[in-house]
Amino acid sequence: MTKNIDITLKIWRQKNADVKGGFETYHASNISIDMSFLEMIDVVNEQLTLDGKDPIAFDHDCREGICGMCGAVVNGRAHGPEKGTTLCQLHMRHFSSGDTIVIEPWRAKAFPIIKDLAVDRSAFDQIIVAGGYISVNTGGAPDANAIPISQEIAEKAMDAAACIGCGACVASCPNASAMLFTGAKISQFALLPQGRPEAALRALAMVRKMDELCFGNCGNERECEVECPKEISISNIARMNREFFKAGLGSAVM
Amino acid sequence: MQLDAKIPSGPLSDKWDKHRFELKLVNPANKRKYNIIVVGTGLAGGSAAASLAELGYYVKNFCVQDSPRRAHSIAAQGGINAAKNYQNDGDSIWRLFYDTIKGGDFRAREANVHRLAQVSNHIIDHCVAQGIPFAREYGGLLSNRSFGGAQVSRTFYARGQTGQQLLLGAYSALMRQVAAGLVTLFPRREMLDLVVINGQARGIVVRNMITGEIESHAADAVVMCTGGYANVFYLSTNAMASNVSATFRAYKKGAFFANPCYTQIHPTCIPVHGTYQSKLTLMSESLRNDGRVWVPKTPGDKRPPNQIPESERDYYLENKYPSFGNLVPRDVASRNAKAQCDLGKGVGETGFAVYLDFKDAIKRDGKDVIAQKYGNLFQMYEKITASNPYEAPMMIYPASHYVMGGLWVDYNLMSNLPGLFVMGEANFSDHGANRLGASALMQGLADGYFVIPYTIGGYLVGMDRPEVTTDHPAFKDAVHYVTERINKLLSINGKRTVDDIHRQLGHILWEYCGMSRSEEGLLKARKLIQELRGEFWENALVPGSSEDFNQSLERAGRVADFLEFAELLVIDAFERKESCGAHFNDAYQTEENEAKRDDENFCHVAAWEYKGDDTAPELHKEPLVFENVELTQRSYK
Ligand SMILES: Cc1cc2nc3c(=O)[nH]c(=O)nc-3n(C[C@H](O)[C@H](O)[C@H](O)COP(=O)(O)OP(=O)(O)OC[C@H]3O[C@@H](n4cnc5c(N)ncnc54)[C@H](O)[C@@H]3O)c2cc1C
Ligand code: SF4
Ligand code: FES
Numbered sequence: 037m038t039k040n041i042d043i044t045l046k047i048w049r050q051k052n053a054d055v056k057g058g059f060e061t062y063h064a065s066n067i068s069i070d071m072s073f074l075e076m077i078d079v080v081n082e083q084l085t086l087d088g089k090d091p092i093a094f095d096h097d098c099r100e101g102i103c104g105m106c107g108a109v110v111n112g113r114a115h116g117p118e119k120g121t122t123l124c125q126l127h128m129r130h131f132s133s134g135d136t137i138v139i140e141p142w143r144a145k146a147f148p149i150i151k152d153l154a155v156d157r158s159a160f161d162q163i164i165v166a167g168g169y170i171s172v173n174t175g176g177a178p179d180a181n182a183i184p185i186s187q188e189i190a191e192k193a194m195d196a197a198a199c200i201g202c203g204a205c206v207a208s209c210p211n212a213s214a215m216l217f218t219g220a221k222i223s224q225f226a227l228l229p230q231g232r233p234e235a236a237l238r239a240l241a242m243v244r245k246m247d248e249l250c251f252g253n254c255g256n257e258r259e260c261e262v263e264c265p266k267e268i269s270i271s272n273i274a275r276m277n278r279e280f281f282k283a284g285l286g287s288a289v290m
Numbered sequence: 291m292q293l294d295a296k297i298p299s300g301p302l303s304d305k306w307d308k309h310r311f312e313l314k315l316v317n318p319a320n321k322r323k324y325n326i327i328v329v330g331t332g333l334a335g336g337s338a339a340a341s342l343a344e345l346g347y348y349v350k351n352f353c354v355q356d357s358p359r360r361a362h363s364i365a366a367q368g369g370i371n372a373a374k375n376y377q378n379d380g381d382s383i384w385r386l387f388y389d390t391i392k393g394g395d396f397r398a399r400e401a402n403v404h405r406l407a408q409v410s411n412h413i414i415d416h417c418v419a420q421g422i423p424f425a426r427e428y429g430g431l432l433s434n435r436s437f438g439g440a441q442v443s444r445t446f447y448a449r450g451q452t453g454q455q456l457l458l459g460a461y462s463a464l465m466r467q468v469a470a471g472l473v474t475l476f477p478r479r480e481m482l483d484l485v486v487i488n489g490q491a492r493g494i495v496v497r498n499m500i501t502g503e504i505e506s507h508a509a510d511a512v513v514m515c516t517g518g519y520a521n522v523f524y525l526s527t528n529a530m531a532s533n534v535s536a537t538f539r540a541y542k543k544g545a546f547f548a549n550p551c552y553t554q555i556h557p558t559c560i561p562v563h564g565t566y567q568s569k570l571t572l573m574s575e576s577l578r579n580d581g582r583v584w585v586p587k588t589p590g591d592k593r594p595p596n597q598i599p600e601s602e603r604d605y606y607l608e609n610k611y612p613s614f615g616n617l618v619p620r621d622v623a624s625r626n627a628k629a630q631c632d633l634g635k636g637v638g639e640t641g642f643a644v645y646l647d648f649k650d651a652i653k654r655d656g657k658d659v660i661a662q663k664y665g666n667l668f669q670m671y672e673k674i675t676a677s678n679p680y681e682a683p684m685m686i687y688p689a690s691h692y693v694m695g696g697l698w699v700d701y702n703l704m705s706n707l708p709g710l711f712v713m714g715e716a717n718f719s720d721h722g723a724n725r726l727g728a729s730a731l732m733q734g735l736a737d738g739y740f741v742i743p744y745t746i747g748g749y750l751v752g753m754d755r756p757e758v759t760t761d762h763p764a765f766k767d768a769v770h771y772v773t774e775r776i777n778k779l780l781s782i783n784g785k786r787t788v789d790d791i792h793r794q795l796g797h798i799l800w801e802y803c804g805m806s807r808s809e810e811g812l813l814k815a816r817k818l819i820q821e822l823r824g825e826f827w828e829n830a831l832v833p834g835s836s837e838d839f840n841q842s843l844e845r846a847g848r849v850a851d852f853l854e855f856a857e858l859l860v861i862d863a864f865e866r867k868e869s870c871g872a873h874f875n876d877a878y879q880t881e882e883n884e885a886k887r888d889d890e891n892f893c894h895v896a897a898w899e900y901k902g903d904d905t906a907p908e909l910h911k912e913p914l915v916f917e918n919v920e921l922t923q924r925s926y927k
Contacts, residue, residue: 052839068564072674075566078789085787085833085842093839095356097529099569101670102454103360118673125673150500151839158477161357165469169462170421174341174739177412177419181376184430193423194448197455201359230421 040066041133045080047092048140053148059138069129073116074099074106076128093152101125101265104200107207108153109140114204114263122202122265142207145250146214157203159249160217166245167238168221170231183229196223198266205260205268211252216260218246219276220268226279239279293546293897293912296700297401302918303383306405309701313748321346324750327494327509329481329536331358333453333731334714335515336460337738342513343467345743350507351464352476352496354531354844359461362517362529363734366453367574367667369435369445370417370731372410377434381442383407388919390729393439393619394694394722395871395885396893396921397549399914401701402719409740410732414446416739420459424448435663436579437727439619439926445728450574450666456731460738479505480844481536482775483768484512484543484710491540491710492758495768497776499844502837504769506760511709511746514540514697515738518715520553522852522859523690523804524796527559527572533848534855537697537716541858545705546897546910548698548718550855551863554725554872555805556691557623560674561643565793570689571674573646574667575727578616580651580660581684583607583623585644589634595645595683606630614926621724621872621885622926624688628805629883631687638685647683688805692730694721694872695862698897698912702745703737706897708753711746713737718895723871776836779846784829788842791826792849795819795856803860806874812864816857823853858898858907865909868892880923889921 042065050057064080071079074096081091096106101122108123110116116126131137139153147155197220205216222239225231231238254273261270298309316324324347328339331353339351353361373386387407391398414432418424424446425433434443448455467473478499485493485506493508519534520526541547558573584603591598606626608615618626627644630636637643652660657680661668668679675685696718703711703719714734721729802808802815826849834840869878869885870892878886887893895912 068566070563071566072568075568078568079566082787082789085831086785088833090834091842093841097355097360097531098362098365099530100365100571101673102451103355103362103364103529105355105360120669121673125670127673127676129676154839157356161359161465161475161477164359164462164465167469169466170419171466172416172419172463173344174337174416174463174743175412177415180374180414180418180424181431183418185426186430187426187428190423190426190430193421194425194455197423197448197458198451200454201357224423225421228421228423230419 039069041069041128041131043067043131043133044136046136046138049092049152050149052151057149067128069127071128072099072124073110073126073128074124093154095154096124099124102200104202107142107202107204109142109207111138114142114208115265120265120267122200142203144206144212146212147203147206159251160201160203160214162249163214163218163242163245164221167241170225171234185228189227193224193227196220196227196268196272199268200266202265204263204265206251208259208263209252210257210259211255213254213260214246214251215254215273215276216264216268216270218242219272222276222279223272226275235279236283239276240283243276243280291910293698293706293910294700295399295912296702297399298701302400302404305401306408310744313744314751316747316751318346322348324348325350325509326511326513326746327352327507328513328515329494330361330515330517330714330716331461331464332361332363332515332517332714333456333460333734334716334738335513336361336457336464337735338513338515338713338742339473340460340463340467341739341743342746343470343472346472349467349473350476350509351473352479352481354478354480354499356477358464358475358477359458361457362532363457363731364454365529366731367450367572368437368576369447369452369728370413370456371437371444371728372414372446372732373407373444374411374414376432377443379442381444385442386410386444389440390720390726391722391919392924393726394724395887395924396722396889396916397870397914398720398722400916400918405741406720406733406736409736412740413732413735417456417459420462422448422455422459435576436617438575438578438617438623439726445576447576450664453731456735460735481516482539482772482847484540485764485768486543486707487758487762487764488756490708490755493760493765495765495772497772500839502840504772506765506769508758508760508765510750510755511711513711513713513742513746514716515714516716518693518696519855520690520693522795522856523799524793525562525567525570526690527556527570530569533851535848535851537712538851538855540697540705540710542900543707544900545707545710546698546899547695547858548895548897549695549862550859550898551866551873552694552723552871553690553859554620554692554694555624555688557620557627557688558646558686559689559691560671561638561640561685561687571670572689572691573671573684573686575620577646577664577667580663581616581646581648582650583616583644583646585630585635585637595637604635611926618926619724619726621874624805625874627688643685643687645683646686648679649683652680690800692725694718694723694725698895702748703741704745704749709749711742713742723873776843776847779832779843779850780836782827782830782832784831786829786831788830788832788846788849791822791830792852795822795853798822799856799859803863806876807863808876809864812860816860819853819856819860826850826853861907862896862898866892866896884924
């Protein structure tokens with residue numbers, strides 16, 4: 037049955053990358069607990085608009101937890117308090133009347149703020165450009181069943197491939213490391229026979245790019261795994277390191 | 291004007307080979323000289339941009355999201371079809387072709403659909419080579435599932451995230467070409483106009499969504515893959531940014547809009563629960579493989595589902611359609627759900643829902659098997675509704691989901707404007723009046739990986755084009771028009787938010803132009819839309835400025851276009867005086883309440899030409915000729 041709550045919001049407002057930002061306080065009353073978190077912000081924005089104020093900028097698109105576009109730090113936690121949940125899939129039933137909710141953008145050197153809660157994550161694209169693919173052109177592929185792949189391996193690759201590129205791992209890491217994101221992509225391909233031929237080169241290129249883009253190092257804090265909305269396992273980082281190490285040893289490819 | 295679909299002559303199964311042979315080839319050394327604009331990075335746009343760059347063309351690729359990987363294709367759950375016949379259950383290219391033609395209620399072009407079925411197998415091969423982790427059997431071979439409208443198991447899938455995996459595959463291929471220097475990405479750009487010079491598409495004008503700058507880009511050809519317009523209904527399963535603006539602007543520049551009234555209502559979505567709701571969530575159709583749809587036999591029965599005994603449940607799809615049962619096509623499933631609710635048998639708080647029950651499947655296969663197949667969907671359902679589908683049946687209701695209508699294209703996927711190619715959901719070509727599940731992903735990738743790489747070459751060497759730069763007056767005019775319109779939006783300064791008006795538009799369409807339509811209702815809708823459009827331009831409130839990251843302005847531009855486009859949709863629905871597939875006019879139905887076609891008078895594509903803001907659009911008909919299949923009354927009994 038529907039129920040409504042009243043909450044206080046402290047939201048980070050920042051006009052653009054060049055100016056300083058700060059928290060503003062808003063009161064949202066009569067919020068249905070069946071609303072998603074983003075629908076709650078919609079409601080606040082409708083009111084701000086009618087009041088002649090600038091609505092809060094925030095990225096979002098699918099609102100189904102799959103595009104990876106949404107994300108903010110809610111009460112200190114990337115994507116909010118629910119495990120395995122993106123911000124768009126977080127519902128207000130997890131909050132209570134009278135709560136104060138603090139909402140901030142991802143904070144990382146590699147993700148500059150565009151406006152309010154929206155940040156620039158194009159660094160992730162650059163990591164993929166560095167080697168996040170299998171080099172096949174359209175047209176020449178053999179029959180799809182030519183190489184059997186055990187169900188176990190396929191499932192493991194799928195676990196890694198489920199990453200939505202949201203950036204929560206970077207935002208929740210004390211060092212703003214992109215290891216979970218990068219490790220997931222490297223693992224997906226390293227696990228599959230199709231991806232083996234380039235596995236070493238790929239790991240080398242992607243890891244180097246990551247360093248170049250000002251992402252920090254992994255300090256084994258495991259915050260990323262805890263906050264990842266797709267529950268990507270930290271074992272992917274170990275696999276990446278193994279591939280990277282192997283690549284380093286085979287100096288011919290360096 | 292007679293529309294020429296340029297369908298190659300000869301037997302159906304030889305057409306594509308013959309055509310590929312006859313198309314002129316571009317000298318490999320010359321390919322780099324050609325600039326191609328691809329708008330959209332979904333399955334269609336991403337695969338096209340990557341494949342064209344692999345051939346050596348220089349590609350500029352645009353999208354509205356912050357990264358090409360976030361195109362709306364990412365949200366597709368269920369799967370992708372191919373005629374591999376790996377299950378040995380009687381599938382073939384011909385059967386996939388036939389099912390698609392029949393599913394579309396005989397309102398698609400035979401030649402296009404046959405080509406789609408032919409290339410479907412290559413898609414799966416290519417995607418596996420790209421490292422897409424499709425579901426597999428214990429023996430290591432690919433696994434399949436069934437989808438609505440088919441009696442064979444031909445759908446390939448990656449858990450409930452097939453669209454995501456296919457898109458990430460295309461995205462990887464695209465990024466590889468970015469690395470090679472052949473693709474330049476332009477994310478966070480919204481196409482606001484098409485530039486036509488000497489009757490040829492020569493470029494686009496976009497808004498940089500971060501700075502607000504209006505940018506011009508010239509090219510030898512423009513490939514639009516901007517997705518569908520289901521958001522004209524306000525609530526839909528599409529992503530928030532899905533829009534009609536790009537295709538509608540092209541329409542206003544002379545491209546014909548085909549069959550806008552063919553809009554698909556998907557039967558299995560999470561029901562609406564409040565006015566604040568911003569979108570509807572699809573529960574993949576694959577769930578109908580194992581879930582059984584039912585309502586209580588007695589209208590108004592409000593007992594919780596578990597207290598309603600078997601004998602008092604009506605498994606209405608299984609009863610009415612014994613051979614397809616829960617796997618009837620979408621339009622049939624949706625209309626039947628609505629009919630049950632109209633009889634007062636709907637369930638849940640609002641009465642606008644039916645049950646989708648997994649109890650028997652769990653009993654038969656065990657919870658683990660069901661969890662492996664649908665785990666993430668069940669989880670998503672529980673997150674949204676706080677109800678556990680392993681224990682209580684899901685509640686579902688139809689929602690606006692997909693559009694078969696789109697810009698008119700010929701066999702080469704080129705619109706009536708030379709140099710403008712349209713692919714994926716943005717064109718009208720392959721699904722007739724109703725799309726079967728798992729066929730949109732197939733079409734998007736067929737268009738991008740396997741059709742455009744051939745057909746664009748034929749155009750580029752086959753037609754002379756003058757040298758053109760963005761200094762051409764046509765670009766200046768387009769920039770001027772776009773800027774004026776933005777300024778106009780920002781200066782309305784009224785009292786209603788854009789979302790509020792959009793919501794009202796959605797109500798009008800859902801009520802009068804949704805799952806069933808009538809002439810009276812459509813006339814009413816047209817008037818209401820005109821009034822609402824008037825109100826928008828007088829009373830909308832669009833805050834902020836143009837030189838800024840201004841999401842309200844973005845939405846306002848899209849809604850302004852929806853308000854114009856909605857009228858075209860209603861006009862098209864009104865003119866099609868028959869029922870076919872998803873277009874159901876109450877006045878035309880069989881005794882069994884199925885869509886009743888009028889093949890004598892409406893076996894054509896309706897392609898609309900823009901004639902000015904205050905002039906009615908002009909209808910052009912492309913007759914559909916069926917040489918290989920017999921037109922029958924669809925039956926799924
Ligand atoms: C929830 C859901 C589930 C689905 N499940 C399935 C399924 O299981 N199987 C199946 O076959 N089909 C499914 N479909 C349908 C299918 O996903 C889509 O039809 C298909 O992915 C569309 O691909 P596309 O490339 O044409 O467009 P999209 O993926 O929508 O891409 C559009 C692109 O165009 C860009 N764009 C749009 N407008 C502009 C503009 N004005 N300026 C610049 N760029 C612009 C966007 O940024 C984006 O990059 C599903 C659809 C939904 C909504
Ligand atoms: S690893 Fe997890 S947190 Fe990081 S980008 Fe991928 S989905 Fe987001
Ligand atoms: S909006 Fe797509 S993941 Fe949240």
